[in-house]
Amino acid sequence: MPEVRDPTEPSCIIVTGMPGAGKSTVTELIAKSLPRAARLSGDEASGMIRSGRVWALGSPRDEAERQIQLMLRNVAALANNMAAARFTAVVDVVLESPAELATLTDALVCAWDLVVLAPGAQVCRDRNAARDIDDRWDFTGYDRLDLKMRESFSDNSHWIDTSNHTAEESAADVLRRVRVGS
Structure with missing residues (x-):
């Protein structure tokens, strides 16, 4: 069994937000600024499917949901491997609901x-x-997703208004708010 850090020492920074919020750029900057870190992308994990892939908002709906769950479990497995090797996992993923967050975090050992x-x-x-x-x-559900995320994650997350931030300012703000394991 691989060695994993003390569970009180955060080793996974999950960054979510709507398309266009700045997740990819900010998580890249965060990962590059830490001494030992890896950037893990939900989009890249989903993109590993080369045949039979269904977009997260696509149809059939049950298959899209199944693939979202698969992506979240795969990202968690990668984060666990990184944590076991003493790397901070910086995760870039769109999470819409507490259930999706739970799928990801329930699979984390870090x-x-x-x-x-x-x-x-x-x-x-x-x-x-x-x-x-x-x-x-090709996304038109911004208002609905914004409301859903506010309802779902207001109490268990760090909210950062990035509307007037540069990517560098947003990354620095994230790092000020979270505890990063060594």
């Missing part, structure tokens, strides 16, 4: 902190629209 990057629905829309066409998300 301690974790949840951070929600929350610039607001309009800022996320604008950022998504400004992306290169190949990098845009």
Whole structure:
């Protein structure tokens, strides 16, 4: 059995938010700023499926949900492996509900902190629209997702309004709020 850090010492930083919140950029900056860290992407874990992949909002709905659960378990397994090797896992993932958070965190053997990057629905829309066409998300549910995340994660996470932050400011803000294991 691999050695795992003391569970009171967070070794996994979970960063969530809507598409366009800045998760990918901020988690990359966080991981690069720590002495031993790995960035784990839910999108990249989902993208490992080469045949039969269903987008998270796609159909059939039951298959999309099954693949979301698979992605969350795979990300947790990678985070556990990183923690066992004494790396901080910096996770970039869109979480919509307490059930999705529980799927991820119940599978973790390492301690974790949840951070929600929350610039607001309009800022996320604008950022998504400004992306290169190949990098845009075909997503129209910003207002619904913003409300759902606020209802789901207000009490158990660090909320950061990134609407007027640079990516570097957001990363520094995250690191000020969470405890990072060594």
